[in-house]
Amino acid sequence: MLELPVGRYVMYLRKSRADEERERNGEFETLGKHERELSAMCRRMAVPVEMPPLRELVSGESIAARPRFQELMEMVQARELAGVVVHAVDRLGRGDMMEYGYILSAFQFTRTLIVTPGKVYDPADPIDLQQLQLQMFFANTEMTGIKRRMREGKDQAVRDGQFIAAHAPLGYDKVRDARGMKTLAPNEWAAWARRAFEWTADPATSMSEISRRLKAAGVPGQWDPQRVKVLIRNPAYKGMVSWNVRVTKIKGRDGMTIEKCHAKGDEPILADGLHPAIVDDELWDAANRRLKAGESHAKRSAPLRNPLAGILRCAKCGRAMVYAKSDPRRTGRCYEYVRHPLNRACTCPPAPLSLLVGLVSESLESAALECEVAAESGEDPAKALETEREGVESAIAKASAKVERLVELYVSGGMDAPEYVERRRDMDARIAEMRARLDELAQERPEPPEAVAMRLKDIMRALRDDDVPPSDKNALLRAMVERIDYANDADGRGNPQVAITIHMRR
Template sequence: MDNTSYIIKYVALYLRKSRGEEDTDLEKHRFILREICVKHGWKYVEYVEIASSETIEYRPKFKSLLSDVEEGIYDAVLVVDYQRLGRGELEDQGKIKRIFRDSETYIVTPEKIYNLVDDTDDLLVDVRGLLARQEYKTTTKNLQRGKKIGARLGKWTNGPAPFPYVYVAAIKGIEVVPEKNVVYQEMKSRILGGESLESIGWDFNRRGIPGPGPKNGLWHSNTMRRIVISEVHLGKIISNKTKGSGHKKKKAQPLVINPREEWVIVENCHAAVKTEEEHMKLLAMLEKGQIVPNRAKAGTYALSGLVFCGKCKKMMRYNVRSDGYSTNSIKACNKYDHFGNYCSNSGVKVSILTDFIDREIADYEQRIIDSDNYINTDVIEKLERIIREKETQLTKLNRALSKIKEMYEMEEYTREEYEERKVKRQQEISALESELAVHRYEINYDSREKNKERMKLIKSFKDIWSSESATGHDKNMIAKMIISRIEYIYDKSTNNLNISIQFN
C-alpha cells in the first residue's frame, strides 16, 4: 500500500466480528490495523462491532461511524478488507459509497487505498461489493444448511439452552444442570399435584430462587408454562418448526408455523427430565386451567379495557356468569404481585361508573363550550413535565460538552478522546432537541381545531350510548376514542368510592 500521494492524519479503525469468527480473529485484525497506523504516524479512533447484522440499520457502531464520516471528521477509515464495511443489500452499499465519496474520505485496507472520487476506484469498489454480496449469500446458505444437518445429527442448534439445561460446546449439545433440575422437578410435581403456576411462581420468588434466563429475574406464569410444555425436556431436539422470520423490520419471509408432520424430531439427544406420561398430564392440566377472557379482549362490553384498579393499576374485568352473560358489575380486583400480595379493591356496579361517565362527559363538553381555547390540562401537565425533565437533561449535556472541551484544552484528553466524547454528546443533544421540539409543538397545537374534533366525538358518544340498538362493542369503540382510562378505589366497609377519569 502506497500512501505517498495521499494526505492522511486522522483515521477511524472499523473492526467487525463476523459470524463464525473467534475473539482471536478480532484481535488479529486490530493488531494489523494498528500496525499500519504506527507505521504511517496516523492518529486513530476505534469502532468495534460484535456479532452484527449485514444491514446498516442493525449495526449501531457502523451507523455512528458513517455519521462521523459524513461530517468530515476523519481523513480515512481503515478495515482489514473492503467487505467489512458491508456486503448487504445494494441500497446499503450505495449509501456507503455516497457518504465516503461526498466527504472525500478514503477507504484503506492493508493492500490498497480507495479514493471514491476517482472513477477507477469507484468501479473497483462496485465490483468488490458485488462479490462480497454473493459471498455473503453463499455463506448464509451454508450456515443454514449446517444448522439443519446439525439438528438431524442430534446437535443443539436452537439458541440458548432451555431451563434446566446448559449448552456444552465440547459436545455441541445440552446437559442438565443438577441444581436447576431440582427446581424443575419441584415445579413439575407441584403442577401435577394440582397447584397453579401463579402460586408456584410466588413461592419461588419469595424464596429467592433465581428465575430462568441470563438475568435470573423473577418467575412468571407464562415463562413457567413455556418451560413445562417444552418437548426438549423429553430428550428431543426439534427443528423445522417454522420458516421465515417474525422480525418486524428485517427483510425476510413472514414467520410461518409448519404443521407437526413437517417437523424434524430427533429422539434421545440428551438426558430427559420428564416422561412422556408426565408430559401429557402437564398438557392436560394446563389446558384445563387456561382462562382466556375473549369477550373482554374483543371489547364485548361497553367499558371493556377502560376500567383500572386505583390501587394496583391493573385492568379490571366484568363479572360474567357461567353462561357468558354479563352481571352488570365489575369484578373485585383479584390481582397479586410477584410475591403473592393480594389487592383488596372491591367490585362495583357498572351503572355507578356509567352515571359518573355521563356527568364527566357533560362537564367536559361544557368546559369546551365555555372556552374557545379549552385545553386538556391532564395532557398539557404531562407534556410540561416531560419538557422540564428533558430541558434539565439538555442543560446537563451542554455542561458536559463544555467540560469535555475544557479537558481537551488542559490536555487531559487526547484529540481522539475529545472527538469521540464530543460527537457522542452532540448526538445526544441533537436527539433531545428534536424530542423537545415535538413536545412543544404538541402543546401549541391549534386548540380550535382540536376542540372541533372533541365536540364531534362527544356528540357521537352521546348518540351511541343513548341508542337502544347500539351493542356493547359499539359503545366500547366510541368510548375508547374519548376516554383513555377510568380508575376507582372502593372500600366496602366504609362505602367510600373514589373515581377518576382521563380523557384523550
C-alpha cells in the first residue's frame, strides 16, 4: 500500500445529483453513509483524517454556491493539506469542465493527494492526473444525462401549467392545488402588482416614478426601474407560465477563471398556467408595448450598457476599462462593474459602475459650479482670448519694425553680411512662431462659462436619470469629455479607493 505523507487530511462530503434523485425515491441519508464508509477506510489505511468532516448541505452548482468546498480549496491553495478524503473524485466538482481544470491544477501545483475508497491519487503524477481527468470527464457526461432528464421533467411540468420557478412573483404565493400540482395563489400584494401594470401602461409615468411609488408603499422588494421592468415582462401576471427563457452558459477565460453568462435558451416554453391572472391580456400587452417602445429607441442608437464606454481609461496605461456584470447565481445579486482589460503588463482593481457614474456626475456638478462662479465674477473667456490676440499682434508689429531697422543698418553699411544673416534668421523664426499662435487663436471659439455650466449640468442630470439609455449618456459625455483617467488603490479587503481625472475636450 502507498506510504501516505504526514500532514493534515480533511474529509469532504457532498451528495451528487444521482444521490439526490435516490434520496427522493426514499433511500438512505447519503452523507451519513459516506461518512461512516470513509471513516472506516481511514482507520484501515491509518490516514489521520480530521473530524468533523466538511459537509456540504446545499446543492450549489458553482464553486461559489458551495461554501464548504470554498473552505477546502482555500486550504489546498494555502498548501495546508497533505490530502483530501472523498467518496469519489467527482465530488470535487459539480459537472463543468472549466471548474475541473481549475480544481485539478490547484491540487497538482500544491501536491495535495485525493484519497478515495478505490485509490489514492497523486495529481503531481502524470498517470494519476490523466486518470483523474478521465474520472471527472465521465462524471461530467453522466451529469449531462441527469441534467437532461431533470430538464425534460421540468419542461413537462410547465406544459401542464405548473409554476416551477424558485420564487413566486410579487402578488402571488407558491401553493399546491388539490391534485398536488405546483401553482400560484394571489396574495395581499396582488393589487400593487396590478397598479404597477396600470402605471407602466401610461407613458406619462416614468419608470423611476413607479419604483418610487412601490418603495413608498412598502411593497416588498428592492424597487428600481430595472426591477419594475422585470415584473412587467413576467407572463405569470396574465396567467401564463414560462420556462427555459434564460439558460446559464460557461465561458472559459485565461484557463483559470470560470465565467457564467446568460444566453437565450433554445426552446422557451410558454403555456397557460393553472393559476389565476392578476391583469388581463390587454393591460399586460399595453404595459409591455410601452417598455418595448423605450427599448427599441435605446437599441436603435446603440446597444450600449456602459455610459462610460471608451471614455473611462486606466490612468497607468490608457487602455479603456471594460464593462462587466456579476453572475447573480454566484453573488446573489446582479451588479455592474468596470474592470481592467486582461493584460500582463498592467492591471488595476475593478469598481462598481454605479460608484464611477456617481463620481463622474459629482465632478461634473462641481465643475459646473466653478463655471457659474467664474460667470458671476465677470470672467469671460472670449474677452481673455481677444486680449491675448491683441498682445500677439502688437508683438508681431514690433518685431517687424526691428527687422526694418536691421535692413536699414545693413544697407547703410553699419553691419557686415554674416552678422545680418544670423540676426535676420532669428527674428524671422520668432515672427513665424507668433503668426502660428495667431492662427491657433483664430480657431478657438470659447463658450461663455454660463453656457458650459449648463451643458455640464445637462450631462450630470442625464447620468443620474435611470430612464436615459446608457448610449445617450455616453454620447452626451463624449461631446464634452475627452477621457476619464481611472485609478484604484483598493485596500486588501477589496474596498475600492477610486480616483478619477476628467479631461475635458478643448
